[in-house]
Amino acid sequence: MTDTLTHLDRLEAESIHIMREVMADAAKPVMLYSVGKDSAVMLHLARKAFYPSPPPFPLLHVDTTWKFKAMYELRDRMAAESGMELIVYQNPEAKERGINPFDHGPLHTDMWKTEGLKQALDLHGFDVAFGGARRDEEKSRAKERIFSFRTASHGWDPKKQRPELWNLYNARKAKGESIRVFPISNWTELDIWQYIARENIPIVPLYFAAPRPTVERDGLLLMVDDDRFPLLPGETPVERSVRFRTLGCYPLTGAVESGATTLSEVIQEMLLTTTSERQGRIIDKDGGDASMEKKKQEGYF
Amino acid sequence: MTDPVYVTDALIAEDIDAYLAQHQQKSLLRFITCGSVDDGKSTLIGRLLYDSKMIFEDQLAALEADSKRVGTQGQEIDFALLVDGLAAEREQGITIDVAYRFFTTEKRKFIVADTPGHEQYTRNMVTGASTADLAVILIDARKGVLTQTRRHSFLAHLLGIRHIVLAVNKMDLVGYDKAVFDRITLAYRAFASEIGITNFTAIPISGFKGDNITALSDNTPWFKGPALIEHLENVEIGAAADEAKPFRLPVQWVNRPNLDFRGFSGQLASGKVRPGDAVRILPSGKTTTVDRIVTLDGDLDEAVAGQSVTLTLADEVDCSRGDVIAAADAPPEAADQFEATLVWMADEAMIAGRAYWLKLATQSVSATIQQPKYEINVNTLDHLAAKTLDLNGIGVVELSTDKPITFEAYGDNRTLGGFILIDKLTNATVAAGMLHFSLRRAQNVHWQATDIDRDMRANLKNQRPALLWFTGLSGSGKSTIANLVEKKLHRMNRHSFLLDGDNVRHGLNRDLGFTEADRIENIRRVGEVAKLMSDAGLIVITAFISPFRAEREMVRGMLPEGEFIEVFIDTPLAEAERRDVKGLYKKARAGQLKNFTGIDSPYEAPENPEIRIDTTAMTPEEAADLIIDRLLG
Numbered sequence: 050m051t052d053t054l055t056h057l058d059r060l061e062a063e064s065i066h067i068m069r070e071v072m073a074d075a076a077k078p079v080m081l082y083s084v085g086k087d088s089a090v091m092l093h094l095a096r097k098a099f100y101p102s103p104p105p106f107p108l109l110h111v112d113t114t115w116k117f118k119a120m121y122e123l124r125d126r127m128a129a130e131s132g133m134e135l136i137v138y139q140n141p142e143a144k145e146r147g148i149n150p151f152d153h154g155p156l157h158t159d160m161w162k163t164e165g166l167k168q169a170l171d172l173h174g175f176d177v178a179f180g181g182a183r184r185d186e187e188k189s190r191a192k193e194r195i196f197s198f199r200t201a202s203h204g205w206d207p208k209k210q211r212p213e214l215w216n217l218y219n220a221r222k223a224k225g226e227s228i229r230v231f232p233i234s235n236w237t238e239l240d241i242w243q244y245i246a247r248e249n250i251p252i253v254p255l256y257f258a259a260p261r262p263t264v265e266r267d268g269l270l271l272m273v274d275d276d277r278f279p280l281l282p283g284e285t286p287v288e289r290s291v292r293f294r295t296l297g298c299y300p301l302t303g304a305v306e307s308g309a310t311t312l313s314e315v316i317q318e319m320l321l322t323t324t325s326e327r328q329g330r331i332i333d334k335d336g337g338d339a340s341m342e343k344k345k346q347e348g349y350f
Numbered sequence: 351m352t353d354p355v356y357v358t359d360a361l362i363a364e365d366i367d368a369y370l371a372q373h374q375q376k377s378l379l380r381f382i383t384c385g386s387v388d389d390g391k392s393t394l395i396g397r398l399l400y401d402s403k404m405i406f407e408d409q410l411a412a413l414e415a416d417s418k419r420v421g422t423q424g425q426e427i428d429f430a431l432l433v434d435g436l437a438a439e440r441e442q443g444i445t446i447d448v449a450y451r452f453f454t455t456e457k458r459k460f461i462v463a464d465t466p467g468h469e470q471y472t473r474n475m476v477t478g479a480s481t482a483d484l485a486v487i488l489i490d491a492r493k494g495v496l497t498q499t500r501r502h503s504f505l506a507h508l509l510g511i512r513h514i515v516l517a518v519n520k521m522d523l524v525g526y527d528k529a530v531f532d533r534i535t536l537a538y539r540a541f542a543s544e545i546g547i548t549n550f551t552a553i554p555i556s557g558f559k560g561d562n563i564t565a566l567s568d569n570t571p572w573f574k575g576p577a578l579i580e581h582l583e584n585v586e587i588g589a590a591a592d593e594a595k596p597f598r599l600p601v602q603w604v605n606r607p608n609l610d611f612r613g614f615s616g617q618l619a620s621g622k623v624r625p626g627d628a629v630r631i632l633p634s635g636k637t638t639t640v641d642r643i644v645t646l647d648g649d650l651d652e653a654v655a656g657q658s659v660t661l662t663l664a665d666e667v668d669c670s671r672g673d674v675i676a677a678a679d680a681p682p683e684a685a686d687q688f689e690a691t692l693v694w695m696a697d698e699a700m701i702a703g704r705a706y707w708l709k710l711a712t713q714s715v716s717a718t719i720q721q722p723k724y725e726i727n728v729n730t731l732d733h734l735a736a737k738t739l740d741l742n743g744i745g746v747v748e749l750s751t752d753k754p755i756t757f758e759a760y761g762d763n764r765t766l767g768g769f770i771l772i773d774k775l776t777n778a779t780v781a782a783g784m785l786h787f788s789l790r791r792a793q794n795v796h797w798q799a800t801d802i803d804r805d806m807r808a809n810l811k812n813q814r815p816a817l818l819w820f821t822g823l824s825g826s827g828k829s830t831i832a833n834l835v836e837k838k839l840h841r842m843n844r845h846s847f848l849l850d851g852d853n854v855r856h857g858l859n860r861d862l863g864f865t866e867a868d869r870i871e872n873i874r875r876v877g878e879v880a881k882l883m884s885d886a887g888l889i890v891i892t893a894f895i896s897p898f899r900a901e902r903e904m905v906r907g908m909l910p911e912g913e914f915i916e917v918f919i920d921t922p923l924a925e926a927e928r929r930d931v932k933g934l935y936k937k938a939r940a941g942q943l944k945n946f947t948g949i950d951s952p953y954e955a956p957e958n959p960e961i962r963i964d965t966t967a968m969t970p971e972e973a974a975d976l977i978i979d980r981l982l983g
Contacts, residue, residue, distance in 0.1 A: 053589060053590075055378075056376045056378035058656075058657070059378045062617055062656055062658040065617075069658070070712075073602065073671060097645065099615075100646040100660070101611060185452045211779040212473060212474075212477045212779050214782045216765070217711075219779045221707070223777060235452070237454070243373065313366045317369075320369075321363065
């Protein structure tokens, strides 16, 4: 006999259950919104979880000022559509020092994202932050809890995480402690795409192939999204048909050459592709094999 | 060669839309793999991911490089490296936590809980098993049924997993010998029936070579199937069985966007619901009917077990988080005393008599556990006498909650029968439990309503009842100051009663010693007596070391808000020891007194006492005046 609920139905129900459960104990929750496809799905699930009420928390975008222009456009549109308050936070120190991905390497991510996130959470006193991380993304994430506890200084101790049994989440915490909650932990990249297709969820057009000005650097295809991109001697932007599998700061996100202009074609490429999603991101690679885990202990999402 | 059970590249390339349509209809199976590193568990999981193309070229390149560097399979790919997670563990070559893996075939999406097999990690396996529909028990064909096989099977059964697969691994190392497989299967069957597992599926495999994983292997012509993946794809998940049970929806959140809409959000724990269905709200017992099933995609005609929905009801009935909306003609019971199996998950042992938070579905209550009736040895399954449960200990206990909870036996309903215990101070999840049945004492011992209530008694005495709870080290000055306070109250015509630690131990608590459990029981009894006296309208003064925060908070919880006044007699240990009025510190230091607070037993100072007395800065007389001022002022 066939199961009444499909795997997407079950994942959806689980994520909604998690979000509602947070509301029982959270004093001031917030949803981290990075404008990528995972954030898009998470936001859509939040709207479903609390309908007909709007989600009872604001969206927080920890901005680096270096995101793709198309991302800023979708961000503002989605905030307006969902009826949620949008908080944009830019680390003032990073801004003042002009921290950028071209001149400052790992410091760029550290100051804008890691430090920026901590500052934003402290500034507003958020005690629970929803994040769109998935367990299939990276080895150390496979063991991350759905409710992940952070000390008052935002540290993550892999030995102090609470066991999660059934669908019972223990969200009690002491003053100053906070929780990162990952409602789409059990979704895979394929699930995300299938769900976007099934639910017609708006995503940044950069996920679809289009002719875009690009340069090839250190084995990555980078898009010249604005005139802040410093061209090296001999570099000229070349128009290529490209798309992105993940989105971050445009100078740190590699494109793939592609002709996939529809969702079906994107999924088709994904299924036939032979490289993993995070490969286009520089962030995983500095510091070797355990770099994501190290970043997490330092407070990176 | 592309295996037919996996992603069919041709269909994806030729007709992606047809492929996607087909994949929308996949079901979901959660399973757990049990076995140690030596059984080839990580290798098997790595193989499942690899065969289902969940590994990409860049990951494969990294895997090949790693295999050569630290792998245990010579020049061949070591799949185990693919699934070992955190850096420290990877170096030690063991997994120490639950990791979740994902793969998909043409028919199903799978979530695999990967848990280690070492004895000290019972906790992790129980965690992984709690959400699993099926367990794959791995056995090394060269070793047969081991102690750990029994342990894994027992735990899987305990957590209510209905489907057991016995994967006899490393068949390549025993020459694919049918006799070996048969012998192991027979031995396992004998053991399984002992613990109540009536049905299991045995499959001879090699995770390393890939035999009988995705398709039947030519190396085992005597094995007629099914191959592991085939079995995982076709096994009945149990969704139909859950839907056939009576309807239950634990309310998570009340949805009130405006005055005209009041919805109750939650995930169906069992059964089905339709608009017009008669339902009962528990624990109040009020009945009404379902008006609408509201979702963002429009109202539904029906919702089934597993779905997250929002219901509106036809009548305005009280209903909030923690309540259960259930089929009116088949509601679950409510009770406040239970028998349950408990799995202890914290480094600090269980403390009988201490109050913990108990979370079951969306209900949170305070619960106290009795000494275990017995502990279960997970290796021999023997029942042992036990006073407590340590980390990874499993025992059967009786517990009581401070108010009734709506529940079902775990065997009937995982959601309404499974619970966690949370330490009230550290907020850590310390145990998982499975309810067996209610002890039914709650229904039989009713509160006797009396006509004269506590307010009337207090009014007669022209005072407000209170409990002044003195706490502090031995020799800190508690009794001295408490005595002065009572004398002063008496002069002011206040009705009071002083309960002194030493005096109570001569009578009411003469059967108690000084172990942690006895100290807790000592305080519990004193708390109950103090509560009765405050009900009588008295100002109660207690002078007990009461070293543990949790118990002081327990007593605070027994009294009406504001009546419990914690008085911390703050005398540093060195000062109390210097005074040593009763000569006890000397004895304790000489080892003649065991469990002496401050010496070999901890004192947990209050964090926010209502009154703090620094005895190094004021006289007992001044302290008593200050306390009276605070009490009456």
